[in-house]
Amino acid sequence: MSDTILKADGLKKHFHLGGGFMAETKVVRAVDGVSIEVRRGETFAIVGESGCGKSTLARLLMRLLEPTDGAIEFEERDIAGIRGRDLRELRRDMQFVFQDPFSSLNPRMSVGKLVGEPIETHRPELSRAQRRQEVARLLNIVGLRPEHADRYPHEFSGGQRQRIGIARALASNPRLVIGDEPVSALDVSVQAQVVNLLHDLKSKLDMTLVIIAHDLAVIRHMSDRVAVMYLGQVVESGPTDEIFANPRHPYTMALLSAIPEAAHGRARTRLALSGETPSPAAPPSGCRFHTRCPFAREDCATRIPELGPATTESRVACHYWQDIAADRPAAGLTPAAGRSEGAQRRFALYEAATQATTPNPKTAANAEA
Structure with missing residues (x-):
């Protein structure tokens, strides 16, 4: 089977x-x-x-x-x-x-x-x-x-x-x-x-x-595993722990960056997106995320990225994910110890789900x- x-x-x-x-x-x-x-x-x-x-x-x-x-x-x-x-x-x-x-x-x-x-x-x-x-x-x-x-x-x-x-x-x-x-x-x-x-x-x-x-x-x-969708397409997929700790697609980075977190004595870099989500009736040419992507290059507007392998288990649809990862080595979520007390309480509610x-x-x- x-x-x-x-x-x-x-x-x-x-x-x-x-x-x-x-x-x-x-x-x-x-x-x-x-x-x-x-x-x-x-x-x-x-x-x-x-x-x-x-x-x-x-x-x-x-x-x-x-x-x-x-x-x-x-x-x-x-x-x-x-x-x-x-x-x-x-x-x-x-x-x-x-x-x-x-x-x-x-x-x-x-x-x-x-x-x-x-x-x-x-x-x-x-x-x-x-x-x-x-x-x-x-x-x-x-x-x-x-x-x-x-x-x-x-x-x-x-x-x-x-x-x-x-x-x-x-x-x-x-x-x-x-x-x-x-x-x-x-x-x-x-x-x-x-x-x-x-x-x-x-x-x-x-x-x-x-x-x-x-x-x-x-x-x-x-x-256990997650697929991230944007405008009707999967832009990244893989094991949940890997996606959250090391996101490779800029859209995944932006989603994780939007999670409210507070850590005393340490600033957190957020990835802000510009513009509105395009209409699925008129999606952008090339990479559909290029109109909002802060890392977009000229050819992103004409070349359609394929959902290709990033690791054995993960796949990503981005032409330049390797270059982006090299410039942003810590794009994932802050470890639990660095979260505010309120954020830790919220995450603890869901941690109970793993105890079954x-x-x-x-x-x-x-x-x-």
Whole structure:
């Protein structure tokens, strides 16, 4: 069995806007030639600014959107063009956790029905009594009580609703779970609990996670590998520790530089970007980042960089990353000891995710009530 569970090769998604009377049709290149590989059992993160295409990419991988071009393989099977029963069977093995835990849950359905619906769909061999037992078990493992099955989504806090969404995603016993910013709508303390829950369930249930996020603290302490997206393309990818300690692409450097840090007696050089993010309907020629890159050279406007190897595990799409790295040897994050007390407390919340402790249902429920 291959170590790769999910693979995208040259994936594209173009949207056509306009085209009405006296209007010009515009092509928005939301995802434009993305190639990634997700290994079995890992947590793979996709990070970037709002509008970079990461949520569109997640929906393409899940087949919630039809790709314009490119290939998607799940467990060495091409899934880019499957339909009907094959697509329903795919839903059993690949599940999605949405960003907003309230709008993703039907307010007219009780929690028991919400969690029980995918069990009935994908596991028809279970009797009604067995389905009720399975609903209770799923609620328990995400830190809720079995009696919560009789309540409705509006009766829960944001963190509890996200736990319901996770329980619903786990109902079909999936091998891969994709989370589209699953903690961004939650308070920081609740974020830590949900991050810890996802990390624990990944190990306990032998799952693979793909996490979409813009909070780099979540990414740093939750993922094994990371892909950085800019304007529909992956500009850098590799092991999380390596990317955060030694970023090579100027855009990755700018993202890490934007993380608030304070260290007494020592100034920190920040990499500020100029201008606005270009429209995906009219991306710049050559390197798409050259209009904002402080290291751009004349030929960056005409030459398209390929996502090539930087080390055995890392890849970067930049013509001059080696020259940039030579001039900026300390572009990564400050070591933990150099952070301010407030920053250390924030990072410590996510550090708990690496300990993979089993959540206590009563404690979790009381903490979020």
